[in-house]
Amino acid sequence: MKMPMEQCLVDDFEVIENVDLGEGWFRLDVEAPSIASTARAGQFVQVRIGSTDDPLIRRPFSIFDVGPEPGPEATMLRLLVQRVGPGTRAMMQLSAGDRIHLMGPLGHPMPRPALGEDGVLLLIGGGIGVAPLYFYCRELAAEGSSLKHQVLLGARSSALLIGIDAFHKIGVETHAATDDGSCGFHGNVIELLEEKLESFSDPRQVAGIGCGPHGMNLALRDIAIERDLDFSISLENYMPCGFGACFGCVIEGPADQPLRYRRVCVEGPCFPVRELPEKF
Numbered sequence: 001m002k003m004p005m006e007q008c009l010v011d012d013f014e015v016i017e018n019v020d021l022g023e024g025w026f027r028l029d030v031e032a033p034s035i036a037s038t039a040r041a042g043q044f045v046q047v048r049i050g051s052t053d054d055p056l057i058r059r060p061f062s063i064f065d066v067g068p069e070p071g072p073e074a075t076m077l078r079l080l081v082q083r084v085g086p087g088t089r090a091m092m093q094l095s096a097g098d099r100i101h102l103m104g105p106l107g108h109p110m111p112r113p114a115l116g117e118d119g120v121l122l123l124i125g126g127g128i129g130v131a132p133l134y135f136y137c138r139e140l141a142a143e144g145s146s147l148k149h150q151v152l153l154g155a156r157s158s159a160l161l162i163g164i165d166a167f168h169k170i171g172v173e174t175h176a177a178t179d180d181g182s183c184g185f186h187g188n189v190i191e192l193l194e195e196k197l198e199s200f201s202d203p204r205q206v207a208g209i210g211c212g213p214h215g216m217n218l219a220l221r222d223i224a225i226e227r228d229l230d231f232s233i234s235l236e237n238y239m240p241c242g243f244g245a246c247f248g249c250v251i252e253g254p255a256d257q258p259l260r261y262r263r264v265c266v267e268g269p270c271f272p273v274r275e276l277p278e279k280f
């Protein structure tokens, strides 16, 4: 499947608001109608900050939300960002009226699994993985979709369950797992998922989309393969260009197919678990 590059815009946009969410996280709202109006959940933007070459390489960020509602009328683009290094530190300094250089939307939207009436889609997130999952829920709501879905979010402790309030506000059934037991299930999100899966007698009743830290993604893939579940995982590989030119983001193709490298930025970032190699 080819990426619709003709819909990809590169421009400077105005920052509307930068909201400090604590614990090194912040939400950046940008007036970017040309990107927001075509963006779909699971896609991302590449960010370059200021006019200098430091940092030289653009930084990829999932689209967290668009406003006022997902669809062609959307004008505002929201990013949920965790400060980790020079790029995200510079983004944290941005304030209303500043300009930010964006390229996007990039990558493919997350899939819509075909489930029967009794089926449930589980959206499993950890860390910054909550960002595309929230946009996915917003999109389902805006479309009036009948796809039943629940969110499972994991973090070390309750203070790090960033974004969970946003899911509650839009009325999505959301379950938390914390390593220290300070909120919800005491354990990691994969253990919570295993408990949830017990309630489904038929694996065809459940589908899943996961996005989280590498360890979570690996465990998710193993469970889904073992139980023959229709799960997909959105990867957050290192992405120097984001549009297929550099091969800096490749993973191997599935083990049962002739070796072929796949570019996560243009063929993903979300892949069905069966298409993922043992190591990714």
Ligand SMILES: Cc1cc2nc3c(=O)[nH]c(=O)nc-3n(C[C@H](O)[C@H](O)[C@H](O)COP(=O)(O)OP(=O)(O)OC[C@H]3O[C@@H](n4cnc5c(N)ncnc54)[C@H](O)[C@@H]3O)c2cc1C
Residues within 6 Å of the ligand: 044, 055, 057, 058, 059, 060, 061, 062, 063, 079, 080, 081, 082, 083, 084, 085, 086, 087, 088, 089, 128, 131, 132, 235, 236, 237, 238, 239, 240, 269
């Ligand atoms: C598809 C995708 C979606 C993402 N969505 C979000 C999101 O919604 N919110 C969020 O906070 N973060 C997201 N990230 C991660 C984010 O891109 C990195 O945290 C950011 O690039 C770090 O830049 P830095 O300069 O602050 O840190 P650095 O010190 O440069 O790096 C810190 C960490 O980020 C990784 N990183 C650096 N540059 C890149 C790059 N070009 N591509 C991927 N990883 C990189 C490094 O390998 C390192 O592990 C996403 C990554 C990908 C690939």
Ligand code: FES
Residues within 6 Å of the ligand: 238, 239, 240, 241, 242, 243, 244, 245, 246, 247, 248, 249, 250, 263, 264, 265, 266
């Ligand atoms: S990031 Fe350059 S090809 Fe994927």
